[in-house]
Amino acid sequence: MALEDEVLDVFAEGGALADAADHFRVREGQTHMAVAIARTVSEGGQLVVEAGTGVGKTFSYLVPALLSGERVLLSTATKALQDQLFGRDLPRLLEALNLPLRTALLKGRGSYLCLHRMGQARHDAGAERGVAHALAKVERWALTTRTGDLAELPGLDERSPVIPLVTSTRDNCLGQQCPQFKACHVNLARREALAADVVVINHHLFFADLAVRESGMAELLPSVRVVIFDEAHQLNETGVQFLGLQLGTGQVLDFARDVLAAGLQQARGLADWQDVAGKLEHAARELRMVAGKGWPGTKLRWNGAAPEGIGATQWQGGLDTLRRAAEDAAVALDTVSELSPDFVRLAERAGLLVERTSLLAEPCPPDAVRWVDIGTQLRLVQSPLDIADAVRKRVLKSDRPAPPPQEEGGGAVARSRAWIFTSATLGDDPKLRWFTEPCGLDEAQVLRVASPFDYAQQAALYVPRQFPRPADAGHPDAVAALAAQGALQLGGRTLVLTTTLRALRSIGDGLRDRLRAAGSDVDVLVQGEWPKRVLMERFRAGADAGATGCVLVASASFWEGFDAPGDVLQLVVIDKLPFPPPGDPLVEARTRRLEAQGRSGFGDYSIPEAAVALKQGAGRLIRRESDRGVLVVCDTRLVSMGYGRRLLAALPPMRRLATDEDFTQALADLVQPAT
Numbered sequence: 001m002a003l004e005d006e007v008l009d010v011f012a013e014g015g016a017l018a019d020a021a022d023h024f025r026v027r028e029g030q031t032h033m034a035v036a037i038a039r040t041v042s043e044g045g046q047l048v049v050e051a052g053t054g055v056g057k058t059f060s061y062l063v064p065a066l067l068s069g070e071r072v073l074l075s076t077a078t079k080a081l082q083d084q085l086f087g088r089d090l091p092r093l094l095e096a097l098n099l100p101l102r103t104a105l106l107k108g109r110g111s112y113l114c115l116h117r118m119g120q121a122r123h124d125a126g127a128e129r130g131v132a133h134a135l136a137k138v139e140r141w142a143l144t145t146r147t148g149d150l151a152e153l154p155g156l157d158e159r160s161p162v163i164p165l166v167t168s169t170r171d172n173c174l175g176q177q178c179p180q181f182k183a184c185h186v187n188l189a190r191r192e193a194l195a196a197d198v199v200v201i202n203h204h205l206f207f208a209d210l211a212v213r214e215s216g217m218a219e220l221l222p223s224v225r226v227v228i229f230d231e232a233h234q235l236n237e238t239g240v241q242f243l244g245l246q247l248g249t250g251q252v253l254d255f256a257r258d259v260l261a262a263g264l265q266q267a268r269g270l271a272d273w274q275d276v277a278g279k280l281e282h283a284a285r286e287l288r289m290v291a292g293k294g295w296p297g298t299k300l301r302w303n304g305a306a307p308e309g310i311g312a313t314q315w316q317g318g319l320d321t322l323r324r325a326a327e328d329a330a331v332a333l334d335t336v337s338e339l340s341p342d343f344v345r346l347a348e349r350a351g352l353l354v355e356r357t358s359l360l361a362e363p364c365p366p367d368a369v370r371w372v373d374i375g376t377q378l379r380l381v382q383s384p385l386d387i388a389d390a391v392r393k394r395v396l397k398s399d400r401p402a403p404p405p406q407e408e409g410g411g412a413v414a415r416s417r418a419w420i421f422t423s424a425t426l427g428d429d430p431k432l433r434w435f436t437e438p439c440g441l442d443e444a445q446v447l448r449v450a451s452p453f454d455y456a457q458q459a460a461l462y463v464p465r466q467f468p469r470p471a472d473a474g475h476p477d478a479v480a481a482l483a484a485q486g487a488l489q490l491g492g493r494t495l496v497l498t499t500t501l502r503a504l505r506s507i508g509d510g511l512r513d514r515l516r517a518a519g520s521d522v523d524v525l526v527q528g529e530w531p532k533r534v535l536m537e538r539f540r541a542g543a544d545a546g547a548t549g550c551v552l553v554a555s556a557s558f559w560e561g562f563d564a565p566g567d568v569l570q571l572v573v574i575d576k577l578p579f580p581p582p583g584d585p586l587v588e589a590r591t592r593r594l595e596a597q598g599r600s601g602f603g604d605y606s607i608p609e610a611a612v613a614l615k616q617g618a619g620r621l622i623r624r625e626s627d628r629g630v631l632v633v634c635d636t637r638l639v640s641m642g643y644g645r646r647l648l649a650a651l652p653p654m655r656r657l658a659t660d661e662d663f664t665q666a667l668a669d670l671v672q673p674a675t
Helices: 003-011 028-043 057-067 079-097 115-121 129-142 185-195 203-212 217-223 232-243 249-266 273-290 312-335 341-361 388-396 475-490 501-517 532-541 585-596 601-618 644-650 660-671
Strands: 045-051 072-076 103-105 198-202 226-229 245-248 299-301 368-374 378-384 406-408 411-413 418-423 445-449 459-462 494-497 523-526 550-554 571-574 629-633 655-657
Touching (some): 028 057, 045 057, 057 079, 057 226, 057 418, 072 079, 079 103, 103 185, 115 129, 203 232, 232 378, 232 388, 245 249, 249 312, 249 341, 249 378, 273 312, 299 585, 475 501, 475 550, 523 532, 532 550, 585 601, 629 660, 655 660
Parallel strands (some): 045 418, 045 445, 226 418, 494 550, 571 629
Antiparallel strands (some): 368 378, 406 411
């Protein structure tokens, strides 16, 4: 039976999916997507699918991939989504399809316990009681874990200071020279991945390997014939993080401390380790001082020999001092390299510092952009404008037919690899150019599958006409007032999405003040005050019987990937249209490139970026066929400016509320049971 026919049987009424999915019903869009993916898997090539919320895209790509009998690589955006795919979706589907396939989960080395560094940490953590307590918890867990995946350790805060003590990085991993090499959890995970039929990774791991060939993917990818990227809208921004060049003064200080510790412990008297480390620390601090104070979070453009506002002579002198300090460290480490593998790895790190400092002293390549991030430390960044060139030359160019060949008519027919890219939001035009152009997917087939939700019945959109302009000082307080009104009517159940961290704090404070003045016990949760996982759990608990309702004020990562179905979330408030920040060096460079091509930086970049982000934020509201809610966009430009029509068209087709009275009535209707 052809793969497409097998897929149709699975998605039919009474098919295998009826046992695998809760409340399964046949969705035309889901089946259409699955058949298109099956065709691409059979024939090879590239397929880009935008699948609206509620389509059920996970099963749409898993079913044909699993039924194909091919080795499959699945990449998604976050480690949490990896865990969901590996721990929930794949097992359920394999059982329903009765397929005895071997699956594996592969993350970056920072996700796994390093046994060697845990042993070292025992000597370093005694001074801080909290760290020592957390370390003891890790040590107890280390005796029973098979995978070493820190996500399995209950109650471990992702921000815990113990994590960098018990995990390795590419810089400090000793590789085959490590005394714990045979028992290494990272190596175990890689071995299992190489032996598996289906491997689940994340985008960060994929691009980290593409940049440094360090995670074992170089061995894995050639043996895989089907590659699927879920949440593919994050691919470009994830990729440019890894395919560029970064050098931080904090990284130099860490290196200096490691050199000093290893030198004094294992080679005392064989080199002046105090002097070597001191020169590195001095060079890092001098470079930081050259950059001046600066507001934390500031990005300095770096279009010439030095970043803006910094003298070229001072800057180049600072880079030269740092390079010479790294060269001196490399010489000292080379003299003792035979004593310990620690010195071999440190010498490699010194060489990398020399290489990066030298490259950053030269002019920036024309296809890249440079800037400096200002904070307690400096971070020097050189980034490609997108991943298109890397995808064409380093991913798709190697897309030769993958083994094993299929037998047809007595002869071996080798088929090219199948590449599937899917997300709920990939652009605002029929060709999905927002996604395909920067990702180098010029020859990909494109499919758009609409959401099955009845948005006109389930949701309403309100844009208040009498509202401060986004740049006005009173705008955050007005957003807080509107959100407070909604939270009071709904007893919480409100998510406020902000475009900046400054607005996040202002709106959070304003909401607390207003709800307190109203005598409400609705809890205001603000991103950054607790770990993301804790905030999400507390917000979802707000809908439980007898629980205090919540308002969550969040930015950045909460615009996507936050799932709160049901009555727990009924009001989403967006403070401003999410245009890319105009002063960001990467945004400016992308805009200049478009304008040099005779295109519009605003129309061809800023508006599509805002459309995708707005659609992502709005997507938090309706997650199931039974959900109901109101979306508020507190930015009058959505209805007063010409480009607003394009942004409105990108949103789901919700009914429109014209007045504040309509808004109040819509909230009141939400409190009533659905009919």
